[in-house]
Amino acid sequence: MARNRSSGNRTTFFFCTFFAIIALCAFVPVFAPLPSLSSHSPHDHSHSRHKKDTAQKFEIANDMFWKDGQPFQIIGGDLHYFRVLPEYWEDRLLKAKALGLNTIQTYVPWNLHEPKPGKLVFEGIADIESFLKLCHKLGFLVMLRPGPYVCAEWDLGGFPAWLLAIEPAIRLRSSDPAFLHLVEGWWAILLQKVAPLLYENGGPVIMVQIENEYGSYGNDKAYLHQLVTFARSHLGDDIILYTTDGGTRETLERGTISGDAVFSAVDFTTGDEPWPIFQLQKKFNAPGKSPPLSAEFYTGWLTHWGEKLAETDADFTAAALEKILARNGSAVLYMAHGGTNFGFYNGANTGGNESDYKPDLTSYDYDAPIRETGDVNNAKFKAIQSVIKKYSAKSLPSAPPNKEKAGYGPIDLQKKEFFFDILNRINSIGIVKSENPISMESVGQMFGFLLYVSEYAAKADGSILSIPKVHDRAQVFLSCSSEDNGGRPIFVGTMERWSNQTLGLPKIKCISNISLYVLVENMGRVNYGPYIFDRKGILSSVYLDGRILQGWKMLSFPFNNLNEVPKTNPVIAYSESIEKSARRKAKENVSKEPSFYAGHFSIDKENDIKDTFISFNGWGKGIAFVNEFNIGRYWPMRGPQCSLYVPAPVLKQGENVVVVLELESPSPKLVIHSVDQPDFTCQLISQTSNEDQVN
Numbered sequence: 210m211a212r213n214r215s216s217g218n219r220t221t222f223f224f225c226t227f228f229a230i231i232a233l234c235a236f237v238p239v240f241a242p243l244p245s246l247s248s249h250s251p252h253d254h255s256h257s258r259h260k261k262d263t264a265q266k267f268e269i270a271n272d273m274f275w276k277d278g279q280p281f282q283i284i285g286g287d288l289h290y291f292r293v294l295p296e297y298w299e300d301r302l303l304k305a306k307a308l309g310l311n312t313i314q315t316y317v318p319w320n321l322h323e324p325k326p327g328k329l330v331f332e333g334i335a336d337i338e339s340f341l342k343l344c345h346k347l348g349f350l351v352m353l354r355p356g357p358y359v360c361a362e363w364d365l366g367g368f369p370a371w372l373l374a375i376e377p378a379i380r381l382r383s384s385d386p387a388f389l390h391l392v393e394g395w396w397a398i399l400l401q402k403v404a405p406l407l408y409e410n411g412g413p414v415i416m417v418q419i420e421n422e423y424g425s426y427g428n429d430k431a432y433l434h435q436l437v438t439f440a441r442s443h444l445g446d447d448i449i450l451y452t453t454d455g456g457t458r459e460t461l462e463r464g465t466i467s468g469d470a471v472f473s474a475v476d477f478t479t480g481d482e483p484w485p486i487f488q489l490q491k492k493f494n495a496p497g498k499s500p501p502l503s504a505e506f507y508t509g510w511l512t513h514w515g516e517k518l519a520e521t522d523a524d525f526t527a528a529a530l531e532k533i534l535a536r537n538g539s540a541v542l543y544m545a546h547g548g549t550n551f552g553f554y555n556g557a558n559t560g561g562n563e564s565d566y567k568p569d570l571t572s573y574d575y576d577a578p579i580r581e582t583g584d585v586n587n588a589k590f591k592a593i594q595s596v597i598k599k600y601s602a603k604s605l606p607s608a609p610p611n612k613e614k615a616g617y618g619p620i621d622l623q624k625k626e627f628f629f630d631i632l633n634r635i636n637s638i639g640i641v642k643s644e645n646p647i648s649m650e651s652v653g654q655m656f657g658f659l660l661y662v663s664e665y666a667a668k669a670d671g672s673i674l675s676i677p678k679v680h681d682r683a684q685v686f687l688s689c690s691s692e693d694n695g696g697r698p699i700f701v702g703t704m705e706r707w708s709n710q711t712l713g714l715p716k717i718k719c720i721s722n723i724s725l726y727v728l729v730e731n732m733g734r735v736n737y738g739p740y741i742f743d744r745k746g747i748l749s750s751v752y753l754d755g756r757i758l759q760g761w762k763m764l765s766f767p768f769n770n771l772n773e774v775p776k777t778n779p780v781i782a783y784s785e786s787i788e789k790s791a792r793r794k795a796k797e798n799v800s801k802e803p804s805f806y807a808g809h810f811s812i813d814k815e816n817d818i819k820d821t822f823i824s825f826n827g828w829g830k831g832i833a834f835v836n837e838f839n840i841g842r843y844w845p846m847r848g849p850q851c852s853l854y855v856p857a858p859v860l861k862q863g864e865n866v867v868v869v870l871e872l873e874s875p876s877p878k879l880v881i882h883s884v885d886q887p888d889f890t891c892q893l894i895s896q897t898s899n900e901d902q903v904n
Contacts, residue, residue, distance in 0.1 A: 267350075267408045267415040269449060269472060272491075273500050274539065276350075276415075282537060283502065284597055285312030285352060286545025289361065290340040291321050291771075292573055293548045295333065296858040297583065298340055300609055301546050302347050304579050307608035308590060309597030312415070313344050314352040314504070314541045316359035318367035319395055321554070321772065324655065326371055329398065334551075334772045341406050345413035351406075352451075352504075352541065354418040355399055357392045357436075358382050362511050362556040362569050364656075365734040366421075366741055373744050374650040381742060382423070384431040393439055400443035409447050416449040418504075419471060424454040424464025426739070433466050453504040456486035465493045472498065476505035476543075479521070479529045487538065503533055505543035508589065509576025513558065513567040514847045518889040520576045527592035534600045542593070546583070547575030549854050552771030552839040553656035553832075556736030557681075563740040566681060566706045568732040570850045571841030572887070581854055581887070582820055584611045612857065615819035617883035620808045620867055624879070628803035628870070629686075629698050629726070632764070641763040646747035649731055649765075657767035659729050659746045663758055664722040671716040674704075678749035679729060681706045684803070684872065686726040689719035698726050700801040700873075714753075725758070727751075728803065730872070732842070768832065768870075769839050803831075806869045810883060815862045822852040823867065824882040826891065829874025835859050835867050846874065848891035852884060 267276050274281045286305055293301055305313065321335050331337065344351050358381070359367035368381060372391065379388045406412030419436050433452075440450055449472055454464035456477035465473040473493040477486050487501035508526055510519040533540045550556075550571050557568040574581035578590035585608045598605055641652045649659045665672070667689075674685065682705050686698035702712045704727075717723055731745040751758045812818055823833060825843040833840050838859045845851045867881070 265408050265411060266447075267449065269498050269500060271497055273537075282534070282600065283312050283350075283352075283539035283541065284310055284534065284600065285314050285350075285540070286310045286542035287314045287316075287505070288544070288546045288579075289315050289548055290337060291316075291318055291334055291363075291554075292550065293334075293546070294856050294858050295336060295339070297612075297856060298343055299347070300583055300612065301548075301579060302344065302349065303606075304583060304585050304608045305545050306347060306349070307585070307606050308545065308578060308594050309601050309605050310349070310542070310545060311601075312350040312352060312541065313545075314354065314543075315340070316361045316363070316367065316421075317353065317355040317399060318359055318361065318363050318554075319357055320364060320367055320369040320655075322399070323369050323395060324770070324773075326369075330772060331402070332772075338402055338406070341403075341413060345406070349413060350408065350415045351413040352416045352418065353403060353414050354421060355396065355403070356421060357395065358421050358423075360421050360556075360737050362550070362573065363736055364554045364556055365743065366556065366736040368741075370650055370655040370734065370745075373648070373742065374653070378742070382420070382427055382432065383429050384435060389432070389435055392436070396439050396443065400440065404444055407444060407448055409445075414448070416451050416472070417444060419450050419452050419466070420464075422454055422460070422464065422476070423452065424460030424462070428463045430466070433464075437466060437471060451504070456481070456489060458489060461489065461493045468495060474502040474504035476503055476507075479507045479526060483529075483533050483538065484536065501533070501536075501538040503538070503540045506530060506533070506540040508542050508544060508578060508593070509547075509574075511573070511575060512570050512849065514570060514844055514850075515567075516849065518576075518849045521589075523587075523589040523592040526589060527596045530593060531596045531599075534596065542578070544573075544575045544577040546579035547573040547577045547581055549573055549581055549841065551841055552769075552773075553731070553733070553842075554771055555733040555842070557733045557743075558737055559735055559740045563735070563743070564706055564709055566732075566735070568681070571843070571853055572850055572889075574887075582612060582614070586611060613819045614885040615817065615821055615883075616885040617810045617812065617821060620810050620823075620881050620883060622806035622808040622867070622869060622875075622879045622881060624875075625805045625807050628728075628805070631766075635764060639765070641765075643761050643763065644759045645750060645757075646761050647763060648744040648748055649729070649746040650744055652763050652765060654765040654767050656731055656770050657765070658731070660764040660766065661727040661729065661747055661751075662724065662762040662764065663751070663760055664724050665753055665758060667717055667719040667723050668754075669716065672714040672754050674712045674714050674725075675752040675755075676704055676727070676747060676749065677709070677752075679704055679706055679709075679727075679747055680743065680745045681732040682730045683747070684728045684730075685712055685714075686728070686802070687714060687717060688724045688726070689717055689721060690724070691720040696724070698724070698802065703873075769834070769837065771839060801873055803870060803872045804875070806871060806875065806879065807866065808881070809864050809866045811864050812860060812862055818857050818860050818862060819885075820857050821855045821860070821883045821885065822887055823855055824852040824884050824888060826851050826882075826888070827876035827878075828869075828871060828881070831869055831871040833867065833869045836861065836865055845891040849889045851888040851891040854887065855883075 322330050356367050379385050406414050408415045451472040451474050453474045454460045456475040475490045491499040509521050512519045550573050555569040559565050572581050578593050646661050685701050688696045688698040690696035729746050735741050735743040825845050829846050830844045832842050835855050840853045
């Protein structure tokens, strides 16, 4: 039984603790030293130390895969451990087993495992070893895709954003020695963990991918060969290394590695005739070394904010898969299960230029047969399963039941604080000063928000503000310290990467200089194409009436990202006067200013803890936390996603606390709802709109 309660001490304590994290940790710029090769170098242990006395062998011969001397057809699917809470890994894998899959393919995002230089994370949702061992326990083989570039609709294609702060700038996905030095260090750590789990050593890993669709990006063969050298040095000569490229001659010529050292797989649009592409694939593999493999058979597609939810026909998808399997071809479903882009890790795409920016949704449902919530009672699961049954060597097990879901009802929120009130508690040591704006990465911040502050002299007729390059979305505020409101910032408009319009600043009578605040949101780095070197923040000069505005302060607001443990300090709490002040300001609503809201709902019994969704219908844009877990971004004003998925392991018996940073348009009733179904029907607004602009 769930019910709402009025705001109490526990919510206040949680909210204060939440901001203690910001006050103590968020505003100190991070200039950690870059990792040296020696700090990442493996111990002097050859991969041979992992060799076991086993007859297990996975190989390629006669244009077929062979497992322990028997022909083997890969019927696999992508399932990313980093998009599913560890508590649900087994549930999703068992459903993949029920679908008929015998192989799991997963990427390894470098940025999740090394969020800061030298800070390595292999716990929680980043515990890749436990995931691989679980795959093995459940009888799956594994195709591992360690990058270093993974694409995956994941921030920066899996590269750590701190790579973008290195000067001189390194060239990603290239044979640039500085870049390769860092890759070598990262792989030295990762592949040492993978080596004992290779199939030949008694583990599940049968193949390891080199790079990812490189033929769609570059033609640096020295880079690819160097990656092969790194992989072989840690994994040995027996493991099958492979590349995946689009099924055209051009992409295969650019992305494959000649000879039989690396197997070349293909991907192509679902519905394309597969066998002519498989014949082309043979030209890029050694004779007898080209089993037909679609390494990404697309079961659905991704969706950006502002687009209609991508959906594909179940029967059409199943029929296309059967064309491959019926002639003993192999295929890996992309995706078997999509999952969720929790935290700030969603990626983005671009069109013809880097300003044509398209960030991905928080949901990564992908219209896959196993839905974001793990549900399998859908037409696509049944259609694909019916095809796989025909070609499976074993009878398929039944799927675990869908996870139960619950709606815990309306959740009343209270405005706890205006965003700019935090500035009063920032340690000046945490402020970065520069004549011109500098990027988010250059101040040591990788995700979240960065506030730029400058000032200018008042003019009789207002001013025109121009920021030619802002990544990705900026809210602009002005304040005058000599005004009666004490210099409270006033919202004047929004500037967006994809519209790149100037902004008219209103006439303000001010004895002192006018303070200009530009709050820039990093909405996810580009993960595919020529513009992946995607720094965030203000990346150009700022012009006021055609003249460069100088003298800037940068203040970081990173917040907790996925898999980060909050560093709370319960000693620090808000005083009662601040609480009362926040409530008073909440009633005034004098400014369209970003604000923090908090509320809670209660779950009385442990067995009442179920998956749920937080609906933000009627709200504007922001981020949300449930019990300190970052459940992602919401933007119902743009759509189509209206609700955020909250898996049951995030919840607890008793009081569950929700904290929301709403950037612009809270619901007038200050209510969100816990519901038992996802909602992708919110209003779609053209990417070119700039309705918030005030002239």
